[in-house]
Amino acid sequence: MEAVYLVGSIASTTVTSCLLSLSLAVRSLLFRALASPARNPGGSEPSTNGGGGGDGDIPAVRLYEGRVRHARRRPVPHDFEYPVRYALIDLDRAPPQLRPSHLSADRAREVAATNGPxxxxxxxxxxxYEQNPLSVYYCYDAAGEQEQEGDVSSSRLRMCIAEVTNTPWGERVLFVFNPGSDLVAKPLHVSPFMDMLGNWSMHADAPGEDLSIAISVEHPTLGNYFTATLHAKQVYSSSSSLNLATFFWMMPHKVAIWIYWQALKLWWKNVPFLQHPKYINPMYRDDALIRDQELRCCPSIGGSKNHSIHTSDEDNKYRWRVFSWSS
Structure with missing residues (x-):
């Protein structure tokens, strides 16, 4: 069933993306033809404030370019990196079309127990097409009543929410973590070349002119055998739908291709391919909850009492989304 879905999804996405790419090209040509010669092509303006300042001029959408790097040490060495583009969106001010499948600002504040941007x-x-292995919500605490909307310069980054999606299953999990350092029990079958026994060590710096995120896997038998990092630099600020469509053209498709290509390389290196844990242990989510509780009860070994992982049950720690075809 999953293989059939994958083939059908690839075919459907290819046709849809080709048609929409043609439409985007026509829109872009018309825009350039009708725009004033004095206007900056594309209408986007390079950022000069680096996302800093507190004068209310911080843009609602900031665009970043950077690189994602993965480094695996066991059972065989395997390193790679690829270029990537991200948007940093102020959820209180962003255009609605940029956040149709994500949490609202109010919901994120509720989940993270914060009160700022x-x-x-x-x-x-x-x-x-959407392909987003990791999205991060940066949740700030307001510094005071005089803080202006969207001003994070006088706010304190208190918590982050990670939104992790696996490929090709399309399952999603959200969990809260302390950006300084936190340890979270692995809640999702993210890679068919990794089992469910590892814990994720999380770190995220407050975004500005530069941003960075680091995740490492701590395994009971393999040790710290895998690290993933994102380092990016702000390049533009724009909320124009045409600018964004052009800047991110085919970016999700490229990410998907890199994921499948590296999976093929791991398979070629004889790294064991593991089927989805739901076929072996239908209670794998409950097991993740138990392991996460143990980490939070023992912060001295790397866990944090502050992180939480949400489900539809407000008393639990994870929030999963599962597509019907993968149920």
Missing amino acids: VLLLTIPASVG
Whole structure:
């Protein structure tokens, strides 16, 4: 069933993306033809304030370019990196089309128990396709009543919410973590070349002119055998739908291709391919909850009492979304 869905999804996405890419090209040509010669092509303006300042001029959408790097040490060494583009979106001020499948600012504040601005780092959908392995909500605490809307310079980054999606299953989990350092029990079958026994060590710096995120896997038998990092630099600020469509054109598709290509390389290196844990242990989510509770009860070994992982049950720690085809 999953293989059939994958083939059908690839075919459908290819047709849809080709048609929408043609439409985008026509829109872009018309815009350039009708725009004033004095206007900056594309209408986007390079950022000069680096996301800093507190004068109310911080843009609602900031665009970043950077690189994602993965480094695996066991059972075989395997390193790679690829270029990526992200949007950092102020959820209180962003255009609605940029956040159709994400938490609202109010919901993120409720989940993270914060009261300030919420910034979402994500790869927006492009020409009908969405591929977003990791999105991060930066949840701030307001410094005082005089704080201006969207002003994070006088706020304190208190918590982050990670939104992780696996490929090709399309399942999603959200969990809260302390950006300084936190340890979270692995809640999702993110890679078919990793089992469910590892814990994720999380770190995220407050975004500005530069941003960075680091995740490492701590395994009971393999040790710290895998690290993933994102380092990016702000390049533009724009909320124009045409600018965003052009800037992120085919970005999700490229991410998907890199994921499948690296999976093929791991398979070629004889790294064991593991089927989805739901076929072996239908209670794998409950097991993740138990392990996460143990980490939070023992912060001295790396866990944090502050992180939480949400489900539809407000008393639990994870929030999963599962597509019907993968149920």
